[in-house]
Amino acid sequence: MEVILALIIAVLTASGIFLTLKARTYPVVLGLTMLAYAVNLFLFAMGRLHLNMAPIIQKDITHYADPLPQALVLTAIVISFGMTAFVIVLSLKARSEMGNDHVDGKGGN
Amino acid sequence: MHIAILPILIPLISGFITLFAKPFGLKVQRALAVASLLVILLFALLGLVYVLEYNYITYQLGNWDAPFGISLVLDRLSALMVLVTTILAIGAIWYAINNNIDKEGEHFHVLFLLQIFGINGAFLTGDLFNLFVFFEILLLASYSLLLHGQGKDRTKAGLHYVVINLVGSTLFLFAVGILYGVLGTLNIADLAYKISQLSSNDTTIVAVAGLLLLLVFGLKAAMFPLYLWLPAAYSKTSAPVAALFAIMTKVGIYAIIRVHGTLFGSKAGELSHYYTPWLLNIGLITLIMATFGVMSAQNFKLQVSYLVLASVSLLLTSVGINTVESLSGTIYYIIHSTLLAGGMFLVADVISRSRGKFGDSLVRAPTFKNAIFVGSIYFIFAIALAGIPPLSGFFGKMMILYGALGHIQQGLIYTIILLSSLLIIISLVKTGSTIFYDTDTQSDALPSATTQSTFYPIIFLMSFAFLMVIFANPLSEFNVATSMQLFDSQSYIDAILGMKEGDI
Numbered sequence: 001m002e003v004i005l006a007l008i009i010a011v012l013t014a015s016g017i018f019l020t021l022k023a024r025t026y027p028v029v030l031g032l033t034m035l036a037y038a039v040n041l042f043l044f045a046m047g048r049l050h051l052n053m054a055p056i057i058q059k060d061i062t063h064y065a066d067p068l069p070q071a072l073v074l075t076a077i078v079i080s081f082g083m084t085a086f087v088i089v090l091s092l093k094a095r096s097e098m099g100n101d102h103v104d105g106k107g108g109n
Numbered sequence: 110m111h112i113a114i115l116p117i118l119i120p121l122i123s124g125f126i127t128l129f130a131k132p133f134g135l136k137v138q139r140a141l142a143v144a145s146l147l148v149i150l151l152f153a154l155l156g157l158v159y160v161l162e163y164n165y166i167t168y169q170l171g172n173w174d175a176p177f178g179i180s181l182v183l184d185r186l187s188a189l190m191v192l193v194t195t196i197l198a199i200g201a202i203w204y205a206i207n208n209n210i211d212k213e214g215e216h217f218h219v220l221f222l223l224q225i226f227g228i229n230g231a232f233l234t235g236d237l238f239n240l241f242v243f244f245e246i247l248l249l250a251s252y253s254l255l256l257h258g259q260g261k262d263r264t265k266a267g268l269h270y271v272v273i274n275l276v277g278s279t280l281f282l283f284a285v286g287i288l289y290g291v292l293g294t295l296n297i298a299d300l301a302y303k304i305s306q307l308s309s310n311d312t313t314i315v316a317v318a319g320l321l322l323l324l325v326f327g328l329k330a331a332m333f334p335l336y337l338w339l340p341a342a343y344s345k346t347s348a349p350v351a352a353l354f355a356i357m358t359k360v361g362i363y364a365i366i367r368v369h370g371t372l373f374g375s376k377a378g379e380l381s382h383y384y385t386p387w388l389l390n391i392g393l394i395t396l397i398m399a400t401f402g403v404m405s406a407q408n409f410k411l412q413v414s415y416l417v418l419a420s421v422s423l424l425l426t427s428v429g430i431n432t433v434e435s436l437s438g439t440i441y442y443i444i445h446s447t448l449l450a451g452g453m454f455l456v457a458d459v460i461s462r463s464r465g466k467f468g469d470s471l472v473r474a475p476t477f478k479n480a481i482f483v484g485s486i487y488f489i490f491a492i493a494l495a496g497i498p499p500l501s502g503f504f505g506k507m508m509i510l511y512g513a514l515g516h517i518q519q520g521l522i523y524t525i526i527l528l529s530s531l532l533i534i535i536s537l538v539k540t541g542s543t544i545f546y547d548t549d550t551q552s553d554a555l556p557s558a559t560t561q562s563t564f565y566p567i568i569f570l571m572s573f574a575f576l577m578v579i580f581a582n583p584l585s586e587f588n589v590a591t592s593m594q595l596f597d598s599q600s601y602i603d604a605i606l607g608m609k610e611g612d613i
Contacts, residue, residue, distance in 0.1 A: 016279075020272070020276060025268070028272055032272065032275050032276070032279075035275075035276065035279045036279060038279075039279045039282040039283055039286070040282075042282075042283060042286050043282060043285070043286045043289075045286075045290075046286045046287075046289050046290035048290075068289075069286075069289065072238055072285075072289075075238070075242065076282055079242070079245045079278075080278075082249065083245070083249070083275055083278070086249065086252060086271070087271055087272065087275060090252070090256070090264070090267060090268055090271055091268065093264055094264045094265065094268050097261050097264050098261060098264070098265065103268060103269070103272075104265070105261075105265050
């Protein structure tokens with residue numbers, strides 16, 4: 001389970017970085033989204049991976065899943081949603097004002 | 110004591126009240142914004158008075174004991190930073206109101222107050238994840254403020270600024286994740302305590318997380334090689350926003366002092382102050398690049414942006430020197446450079462508007478009405494920012510250089526700082542003579558584009574260059590006590606965790 005999750009995070013991060021370095025706003029936005037997914041999974045995994053464990057304290061249970069990273073991830077997801085929405089609107093605005101979707105506003109292909 | 114949360118709550122609440130006050134017109138919004146800033150100023154002063162008496166004021170949100178809940182910490186440095194932010198914000202909003210810059214788009218005052226909310230939160234929080242959240246708040250407000258008033262150049266600079274900060278946020282979360290995974294806590298005091306107990310197997314990974322955090326804070330503070338967004342963003346946005354942004358880079362510096370200084374302080378064993386050589390050398394490189402930027406800038410606003418960069422890199426260097434003297438010099442220089450660089454952006458705007466179609470580009474242009482008055486103000490600001498006696502910049506630089514005495518890289522530090530000061534002085538002299546002396550005498554003087562009220566906020570910010578010199582002695586005593594408090598990370602841990610005395 002750990003290996004699969006680590007690989008998923010690695011692939012997401014790598015593709016995120018690759019896309020962020022592109023010169024068009026659309027791939028950049030996609031790259032940022034992928035980076036956000038990767039970091040959310042990473043934060044989630046920091047509570048260690050467990051199966052069938054209670055997150056809330058009860059009398060007869062000794063092993064718990066850590067609930068804090070889940071709360072952190074929730075916050076991070078909300079923030080990254082907001083930021084993605086903002087950057088999409090901004091790149092649309094840039095597209096209409098500069099006449100093309102190059103990040104430096106340069107024309108051509 | 111609720112004093113620790115008031116500088117966060119007041120701008121948040123008044124920000125939303127200002128949003129809903131829109132139907133009542135801009136006048137009401139202006140009054141609300143100014144009134145709430147004055148209230149924050151009152152509480153910032155009160156907070157400083159309390160801190161002088163009690164040293165630490167902690168506030169546990171929801172009454173959850175640290176390290177389980179989120180702690181807010183008001184100590185000497187955070188109280189001072191909140192005060193400086195408020196003073197700068199008053200100057201900036203005063204200028205925006207007097208020159209109708211807030212009419213260029215909607216909701217200027219709402220965004221402005223939310224920006225203050227984010228900045229004050231970042232200064233007051235004692236929790237790493239909460240710091241991330243406040244960073245996002247201040248960034249989102251700054252994105253909107255940066256783009257406020259529209260324009261093609263602003264959109265382009267804004268896009269770069271947003272994308273690089275989003276990448277920075279992702280890195281921040283990676284670092285937070287690593288620290289939580291290894292240490293199991295995110296409270297800064299508790300992190301420092303856990304790092305002092307760290308087993309040697311885990312030191313490398315914590316060191317990696319610490320350097321990732323340094324990268325993130327360095328991005329906010331615009332350190333080499335992550336500074337390229339700063340000149341573009343700051344020179345393109347409107348003057349009061351650029352002035353307010355003078356504090357934003359200092360948020361990065363503050364975060365380095367707070368987080369790294371506490372986490373990797375003298376108790377951290379192997380990791381004790383391991384980040385300082387990085388800071389010192391990167392700071393020196395940034396200073397060189399900033400000096401080149403100041404020398405090569407083709408227009409004045411860009412030059413001021415590079416001056417902000419130069420002051421930031423000096424601060425990075427002096428945090429990297431890491432002595433009590435250099436840190437107290439850092440604090441003095443933070444106050445000076447925030448207020449004066451903010452004021453310089455306003456001066457740049459006055460010059461740019463006065464010169465009509467020539468704007469702020471450094472070319473020969475006809476002179477303008479009241480050029481002598483504007484020139485005198487420019488002269489004072491230039492003296493202060495370049496660090497020539499008798500104004501505050503000189504004292505700040507002197508304190509930092511004094512702190513560098515006896516450092517292993519003393520020669521290098523002195524050479525680079527003094528050479529860059531010289532080159533900045535020459536560039537500012539050249540700028541001043543291009544704008545005010547070497548004018549096109551053939552054509553008539555341009556009509557005045559400013560009113561008397563334009564200059565009130567500028568003179569307000571300028572007065573601190575004098576006040577900081579007149580009150581240099583009590584101020585530097587305060588700064589020395591502050592930096593001793595910062596070096597004493599044990600008392601920070603005790604104040605927040607409220608136990609574990611003698612455990613380390």
